[in-house]
Amino acid sequence: MRIIFTFLLGLATIVLSAQNTTKPNIVLIYADDIGIGDFSCYGAIAVKTPNTDRLAKEGIQFMNAHSVASTCTPSRYSLFTGEYAWRRKGTGIAAGDAGMIIKPHRYTLAKMFKQAGYVTAAVGKWHLGLGEETGKQDWNGLITPGPKEIGFDYSYIMAATGDRVPCVYVENQRVVNLDPKDSIQVSYVKNFPGEPTGKDNPELLTKLKPSHGHDMSIVNGISRIGYMKGGKSALWEDESIADSITTHAVQFIEQNKSKPFFLYFGTNDIHVPRYPHPRFVGKTDMGPRGDAIVQFDYSVGEVIKALERCGIRENTIIILTSDNGPVVDDGYQDEAVQRLKNHKPWGPYRGGKYSNFEAGTRVPFIVNWGNKLIPQKSEALVSQIDMLASMARLTGVDISSVKELDSEDQLDAWLGRDRKGREYVIGFGGSLTVLTHDWKYIEPNKGRVYNPLTNTELGNNSVEQLYDMRKDRGEYDNVAEENKIIVGMMKEILRKEKAKGVGMDL
Numbered sequence: 001m002r003i004i005f006t007f008l009l010g011l012a013t014i015v016l017s018a019q020n021t022t023k024p025n026i027v028l029i030y031a032d033d034i035g036i037g038d039f040s041c042y043g044a045i046a047v048k049t050p051n052t053d054r055l056a057k058e059g060i061q062f063m064n065a066h067s068v069a070s071t072c073t074p075s076r077y078s079l080f081t082g083e084y085a086w087r088r089k090g091t092g093i094a095a096g097d098a099g100m101i102i103k104p105h106r107y108t109l110a111k112m113f114k115q116a117g118y119v120t121a122a123v124g125k126w127h128l129g130l131g132e133e134t135g136k137q138d139w140n141g142l143i144t145p146g147p148k149e150i151g152f153d154y155s156y157i158m159a160a161t162g163d164r165v166p167c168v169y170v171e172n173q174r175v176v177n178l179d180p181k182d183s184i185q186v187s188y189v190k191n192f193p194g195e196p197t198g199k200d201n202p203e204l205l206t207k208l209k210p211s212h213g214h215d216m217s218i219v220n221g222i223s224r225i226g227y228m229k230g231g232k233s234a235l236w237e238d239e240s241i242a243d244s245i246t247t248h249a250v251q252f253i254e255q256n257k258s259k260p261f262f263l264y265f266g267t268n269d270i271h272v273p274r275y276p277h278p279r280f281v282g283k284t285d286m287g288p289r290g291d292a293i294v295q296f297d298y299s300v301g302e303v304i305k306a307l308e309r310c311g312i313r314e315n316t317i318i319i320l321t322s323d324n325g326p327v328v329d330d331g332y333q334d335e336a337v338q339r340l341k342n343h344k345p346w347g348p349y350r351g352g353k354y355s356n357f358e359a360g361t362r363v364p365f366i367v368n369w370g371n372k373l374i375p376q377k378s379e380a381l382v383s384q385i386d387m388l389a390s391m392a393r394l395t396g397v398d399i400s401s402v403k404e405l406d407s408e409d410q411l412d413a414w415l416g417r418d419r420k421g422r423e424y425v426i427g428f429g430g431s432l433t434v435l436t437h438d439w440k441y442i443e444p445n446k447g448r449v450y451n452p453l454t455n456t457e458l459g460n461n462s463v464e465q466l467y468d469m470r471k472d473r474g475e476y477d478n479v480a481e482e483n484k485i486i487v488g489m490m491k492e493i494l495r496k497e498k499a500k501g502v503g504m505d506l
Contacts, residue, residue: 022315023117025316026261026262026263026317026319027263027303027307029265029267029300029318029319030124030322030323031269032270032271033327033330034270034293034296034326035325036362036364037326037343038270038345039297039364040053041053041366042061042364045343047293047343048294051300052300052364052366054304055318056368057375059369060367060373060415060416061377062377064379065364066382067321067322067384068361068384069086069324069427070427070428070429071429072093072125072127072271073092073093073094073101073127073128075324076127076128077102077128078406079109079385079387081102081404082385082386082388082389082402083404083406083407084426085428087406094160095164096165096188097186099129100128100129100132101128102150107405109151109388112151112392114153118262119154119256119261120152120154121155121156122147122155122157123156123264124158124245124265125158125161125271126160126266127158127160127161130145130170131145132144135187135189139175139185140178140184141174142173142174143173148173154172155173156169156170156172156176156248158170158236159175163224163225163331165217165224165227166228167219167224167236168184168235169234178234182231186226191216195217195228198215198216198217199215199223201218204221205221205222207220207222207238207273208221208275208333208334211332212453214272220235222332238275239275239277241268241269242267242269242296245265246298249299249303249306250303253303253306254309257310265303269299270292272330274288274291274292274332276295286336287334287339288334289339290339303318316369316370317367317394318366319367320365320366320368321363321365323363325363326345327456328340328345328352328455347359347362348474349473351429351475352456353454353456354451355429355456356427356430356431356445356458356460357458358469360429361429361433365382367415373416374416376416379419380418380420380421381421381425383410385408386407386408386410386422388405388407389408389409389410390407393411406497420437426493426497430459431443431459434493440475441480441490442464442465446462459475463478
């Protein structure tokens with residue numbers, strides 16, 4: 001099988017070098033808050049995900065893959081820049097009116113693809129800020145900088161997140177369907193006079209009610225984080241978000257089928273507020289969260305069908321993963337906790353979104369390239385930080401002059417040829433963590449141990465933590481005291497990683 005794979009990889013390399021038009025298209029499906037136990041191909045029983053399962057069955061399904069952080073903004077920042085977000089201030093969870101976090105001068109994944117001759121698009125959840133300064137955007141005109149300034153030719157994005165105002169789509173950096181006579185105003189400081197809120201007007205919450213926070217401006221019968229006024233004709237309907245962004249992703253594929261393209265498709269379904277379209281309601285016994293997973297899988301299927309319809313499926317690499325681990329109650333009364341039953345979004349691991357424990361960053365990760373890969377489940381240790389360098393090698397772009405990269409070329413592991421992958425991955429969930437094939441180390445942290453609102457063990461501790469992942473993947477037995485040499489090795493890895501950031505031209 002290794003001989004066959006080597007032949008196929010060599011053949012693909014020859015074809016890629018022969019002519020530009022044969023470069024593989026890249027579709028990155030970036031799920032939101034999906035845990036490693038949420039797909040049926042990863043062991044879920046209470047929900048079926050046939051389209052995602054198909055990608056896994058026909059491609060490389062990774063069992064030890066990681067986002068860079070256990071929350072969404074830093075993971076996306078690292079994915080696009082190839083730089084660890086913990087190196088830079090201001091890369092935490094972005095407010096809905098945050099200024100653009102990735103500055104226009106930065107080298108990015110999208111710029112790399114453009115350098116390789118690709119058409120590029122960002123569709124769906126963004127959550128990396130827009131505009132020059134926080135709170136200073138002109139939501140009623142051209143919002144700049146934005147996706148275009150960091151390398152995307154086309155963009156159709158949610159302004160922030162589903163639970164934050166403004167609840168509008170932004171296409172090529174202008175709000176969609178905006179009536180100029182009804183201008184948008186946004187504030188994360190105080191409400192606008194006369195505007196109802198979830199806190200003061202619970203009778204207007206016709207679709208979802210908050211369980212904690214999320215009690216400010218009301219849009220589509222759901223209260224959010226932040227305050228907003230105006231823009232009524234531009235407001236989205238939560239139940240149609242998946243259809244809207246999927247339609248635009250498919251349109252981009254159809255319009256660019258004759259040229260190499262990179263499509264970042266950031267889905268929103270499982271992130272709160274969860275309010276799937278009526279045709280998905282009741283598809284599982286888990287309520288909105290389970291039904292939203294089915295809705296996500298539908299979007300995956302629509303992308304696959306579009307590629308097949310355009311005759312480019314076999315020349316398209318689909319990468320499917322998630323920005324961080326799962327959270328069940330993240331602020332709305334959607335019965336996610338009560339109806340979870342035996343479903344384990346975090347799989348056999350501890351923690352989840354916001355956590356230093358393994359379920360915070362160990363996420364589903366699938367690479368599918370038509371019939372060009374040998375299907376397998378891989379135990380290779382991989383990280384999303386390596387997307388930029390790995391795709392640069394695939395497309396023949398020299399990035400050796402880019403100074404601020406933590407990204408490494410792990411293309412062989414991503415394509416299933418290397419079963420080992422990285423020596424270690426660095427994660428961030430409040431503390432820095434180091435995971436090797438055998439050990440997990442968590443730096444001491446004075447943060448709180450447990451978040452009662454989301455029912456999440458955060459993995460913070462004032463003492464050093466070391467876990468033997470070979471026999472304690474649940475991270476319950478801290479063996480730091482009896483393994484001083486291993487602890488020292490892990491600390492040395494972190495020391496060297498931190499030292500790399502000193503003097504970077506950022």
